[in-house]
Amino acid sequence: xxxxxxxxxxxxxxxxxxxxxxxxxxxxxxxxxxxxxxxxxxxxxxxxxxxxxxxxxxxxxxxxxxxxxxxxxxxxxxxxxxxxxxxxxxxxxxxxxxxxxxxxxxxxxxxxxxxxxxxxxxxxxxxxxxxxxxxxxxxxxxxxxxxxxxxxxxxxxxxxxxxxxxxxxxxxxxxxxxxx
Numbered sequence: 001x002x003x004x005x006x007x008x009x010x011x012x013x014x015x016x017x018x019x020x021x022x023x024x025x026x027x028x029x030x031x032x033x034x035x036x037x038x039x040x041x042x043x044x045x046x047x048x049x050x051x052x053x054x055x056x057x058x059x060x061x062x063x064x065x066x067x068x069x070x071x072x073x074x075x076x077x078x079x080x081x082x083x084x085x086x087x088x089x090x091x092x093x094x095x096x097x098x099x100x101x102x103x104x105x106x107x108x109x110x111x112x113x114x115x116x117x118x119x120x121x122x123x124x125x126x127x128x129x130x131x132x133x134x135x136x137x138x139x140x141x142x143x144x145x146x147x148x149x150x151x152x153x154x155x156x157x158x159x160x161x162x163x164x165x166x167x168x169x170x171x172x173x174x175x176x177x178x179x180x
Contacts, residue, residue, distance in 0.1 A: 002026075006045040008054075009038050017061065017148065019046065028061035029082075032090035051075075051082055058082065066141070070094045071107060071130075077126045079119055087112050101127050143173035 005028070007021035015039055018025045028046060030038070038044065046061035047068040060082060062068040067089055074085040076099075088097060091112045100108045101124050109120035140161060147157035160177035168176070 002048050002050055004045065004047055007074055008043045009040050012038055012040050026059055028059050030061045031086045034063055066094045071096060073127055073131060074123065077123050078121055087114060098131055101131065128178050139168065139170045139173060142170035143177065147177060
């Protein structure tokens with residue numbers, strides 16, 4: 001299992017990258033929205049997910065752990081494979097997907113190609129309430145990291161942040177958490 005790669009992008013295709021890691025070129029498939037961010041010749045660190053079929057192995061890559069975690073949650077839903085998971089992550093940010101699931105917004109999820117109302121409803125049914133608040137927002141992650149650097153344990157930081165409104169900036173979250 002390959003959980004993370006750090007290497008130089010040596011080729012960029014329409015839906016894949018080849019990442020050179022110590023002389024070995026790994027073919028990595030990222031979401032289309034993430035693929036745009038890569039430049040040939042630059043070094044990147046990617047969180048990865050390996051999937052195996054009878055004929056091939058696929059390596060999916062993400063710049064942020066939050067994207068990987070959401071991808072894994074999406075493909076755990078019956079009827080949602082890696083291609084649909086990537087399509088969703090290409091169309092929406094992880095935070096938009098979390099909000100759509102929590103708000104039961106079938107219409108929004110259904111706008112993604114190959115995700116009809118039936119699949120969108122299944123995603124909502126399977127994932128609503130099961131996605132950890134800690135993974136829902138980069139603002140949350142930033143605030144949690146700052147609180148930990150101030151001496152709180154990870155558990156204490158999550159406890160102070162988990163009931164705050166999700167639309168706050170990291171600075172506002174830290175301020176309110178410290179007031180608790």
